[in-house]
Amino acid sequence: MTARKPTLHDVAAAAGVSIAAASFALRDKAGVSPETRDRVLAAARRLNYIANVPARSLRTARYGAVGLYLPPGSTRLPYYTEFAFGVVDAADRHGLSVILLPHRDADDPAPTTAFVDGYVVVDATAADAGIRAILDTGRPVVSAEHVLGGEGRIAASVVYDHDAALRALLEHLTRRGATRIAAVLPPDGTAWSRELTATYDAWIAERGGIPISRTISFIPTADEVDAAVGDILATERVDALIVGPSGSAAPALDAAHRAGRQVGSDLLLAAYVDEPMHGLLAPAVTSFDLVAREVGAACLEAFVSLDDAGTVTDPVQVMLPRLIVRASTAGR
Amino acid sequence: MTARKPTLHDVAAAAGVSIAAASFALRDKAGVSPETRDRVLAAARRLNYIANVPARSLRTARYGAVGLYLPPGSTRLPYYTEFAFGVVDAADRHGLSVILLPHRDADDPAPTTAFVDGYVVVDATAADAGIRAILDTGRPVVSAEHVLGGEGRIAASVVYDHDAALRALLEHLTRRGATRIAAVLPPDGTAWSRELTATYDAWIAERGGIPISRTISFIPTADEVDAAVGDILATERVDALIVGPSGSAAPALDAAHRAGRQVGSDLLLAAYVDEPMHGLLAPAVTSFDLVAREVGAACLEAFVSLDDAGTVTDPVQVMLPRLIVRASTAGR
DNA sequence: CGCGGCAGTACCGGATGTTAT
DNA sequence: AATAACATCCGGTACTGCCGC
Incomplete structure (x- = not known):
């Protein structure tokens, strides 16, 4: 047993045609008669044939893989x-693999990147050496959220x-x-925080109000939040x-x-980014x-x-966050 | 410009040796003189030569990649x-790529798995079709935590x-x-919950006490936790x-x-699995x-x-969780 | 005549251009 | 004018054998 994995040769032989014909049939390109095509397909299925990806890559210079780069630190x-699994599942549907890329240090001895057809990045900034290396490959890059400093080098964005x-x-x-x-806002440095801050200020201004906000870290400590919220509640109505x-x-x-x-009731509270635990808090928090x-x-x-x-x-697709209303904004 | 990527041919030519010699030198196998080796290495560095991974794979049937399978659902x-990034960073150090594997449905049309040298799985059970497919490939599998139902088919575990x-x-x-x-415990079904339950009962028994525990879901709702904790506090001292x-x-x-x-102070509270938010709660929770x-x-x-x-x-390496003591177990 | 060092070359498994039918 | 067979090529690896000492 342990029969060697069937190759295109085997399929062609089983179908009684040449390798070239089999190759064409399997990718249903024009140039083979329907009967031949069916014979080849039947033989392939019977033998459990799977195309050898590296062999194909060798000839086509396409790798059937995309590199996924998640932001360092905030992982x-x-x-x-x-x-990531949104990317992976969609890739699976297209027969692509997803390679999870490492976070390299600024000193980049190795070429950062392997044999992939392109990249997906998220919440990226050109300040990140890893992102710069990816942009420099010249391969297509798709980003979730705009890449700060990467304008014009991104093939598409969501x-x-x-x-x-x-x-x-x-x-x-x-x-x-x-x-x-x-509002308690994140610090400047991402497209998200800029948009949030600008929108909050604009909305308040449109209604002739005065903005009441504090800025804390991107990933804040409890004390930071406590201080900011405590300060707002103590000094503002x-x-x-x-x-x-x-x-x-x-x-x-x-x-x-x-x-x-x-x-x-007497204070409505909403978070921007939903997290699993928001439903577990008392009261549950809208986000x-x-x-x-x-x-x-x-x-x-x-x-x-x-x-x-x-x-x-x-090149730019827009998604709308979905508000999940919970008890923290029930109102009186 | 756009000079085609240098190949082994180019390196060999630049170094004035045969392709075979260059190949040997680059993988420093025996059979080439030190001078030749150095000439080849110098040429390779000068040309920015990178071995074409698919081409190598074609010949060696090794792919320089491992598949990573994370549990569906609880991702x-x-x-x-x-x-995942622990795996990725370590893989990077060894020149390996990590392919994030999709969660397939039970009906497995495609062979689930591509061209990888082996797999890393975590918190897996053979009840999962994806895990079964992985085990059936016959390629080596390393697991974090024991794989329930996968005994004897795992090459190594942590x-x-x-x-x-x-x-x-x-x-x-x-x-x-x-x-x-x-104790509020997870339901049976993972190696973890079994060990937790057994240890709790044993420890209590060793001291002649009586166990006081409730079982809730693996990923519980707030109400479940509320009910279990409320019940314990209402009925037991x-x-x-x-x-x-x-x-x-x-x-x-x-x-x-x-x-x-x-x-x-009058109730000490500890969680088993640490989460970022534990430090943000009041009081912060030991875990x-x-x-x-x-x-x-x-x-x-x-x-x-x-x-x-x-x-x-x-084949089995043991890690010890690290207790992070916070205010919730300060004591009176 | 044995041996180290290297060149020559047959593959690995498919994709594709060219030539017969 | 359609099909299919043949020959190459993609970039390496690994085996064979020649060369000179």
Whole structure:
């Protein structure tokens, strides 16, 4: 047993045709008669034939693989795992493999990148040496969210409409009775934080209000959140609060409780980025489902729709976060 | 420009030797003189030569890649992302690529798996069709935690000593003044939950106590945790509580507060699996750092140390979770 | 005559251009 | 004008054998 894996030779022999004919039939290219094609296909199925990918790559210089680069550092966020499997599942449907790329140090001895047809990156910035190396390969790159500093070098992107989302959230809070909405925002440095800050300020200004906001770290500590929220509640008369950075819902909730506020009734609280635990808090916290899986899948679909020149008709696709309303914004 | 990628031919020509000699020199195999070897290496470096992986694979039937299979469903847990990058970074050091494998449905039309030299799986069970397909390839498989139902088909494993860890935690609670320790445990179905349950019962029995435990889901809802914790606190006189399933710390904390307990002083609370948010809760919750990254790296190292027969001298490596003591187990 | 060092060359498994039918 | 057989090539690896000492 242990019969060697069947090759194109074997299939051709079994079907009684030449290798070339078999090759054509299997990729159903023109040039073989329907009967021959069927015979070949039948033989292939019977033998459990699978094309040898490396052999094909050798000739075609295509590898059937895409490199996936997740941001270094913040990989703990569940968002990225979901995103990754969105990419993987979509790739699977197209017969592509996903290679998870390592985070290299700035000094790049090795060429960073292997044999892939292109890359998918997410929340990237050209300040990252890994991203620069990827851009320098010249192979097509698809990004989730815009790549700061990578303008014009990205073949396609899938981005969120944070402006529309945040406005929808602000309207939601207003409908639930909020009149003075404060925000705890992430620091400048990503496309996301810029859009969030700009939208918040604009929305407040449009209504003649005054913005009440504090800025904390991208991945904040409990103390940071506590301090920011505590400060807002102590110095301003607010009835709703939006917290941006991932992981800040729990400490914000806690700070609000310690300030004697009833979250969900006399203080509405919403987080921007949904996390599994938001449903487990008391009260459960309203936030945006960023549909990470769909975004990952959309990135890969954009990749496969690139033509050989690496261009596409619609280079930027927009996704809308989905608001999950929970008890923390129930209103009185 | 766009000079075609240099091949072994080019390197050989530049060094003035035959292709075969160049090939040998680059893999420093015996049979070439040191001077020749150096000339070849110099030429290769000068030309920025990189071996064409698919071409090599064609001849050697080795692919320089490992497939990584993460558990379906529970991929939201940050643990797995960390684990994955432990594998990826270690693979990078060995010049290997990591292919993130898709979760296929039970009906397996395609052969699930591409051209890889072996697999790394984590928290796997043979009940999973994807795992079965992987085992059936006959290629070496390294697992983190034992594979339920995969006994004897795993080339190497990296497992936690949950027994020692849980005992250490129980001792810790005891030192901090606990006398009656209850546990909220995961359901049977993984090696982890079995070990946890057995150890808890044994430890209590050794001290002549009576176990106080409840079982909830692997990925519980807030209500489940609330109910279990509330029930324990209402019916038993306990002064410490250990919660197993990931994500249950926050709701447990909440339930304890609602029961009028002071967590950290009159009730000690510890979670088993550490999560980033544990440090953000009030009080911060003691739990085990499962050193996911190291475990991932250890799996890959075990993989590369397999000989060609797919066996290794020490097939099971044991890791010890690291207790992170926080305010929730401060004691009075 | 044995041996180290290297060149020559037959593959690995498919894709594709060219030539017969 | 369609099909199919034949010959090459993709970039390496590994085996054989020649060469000179």
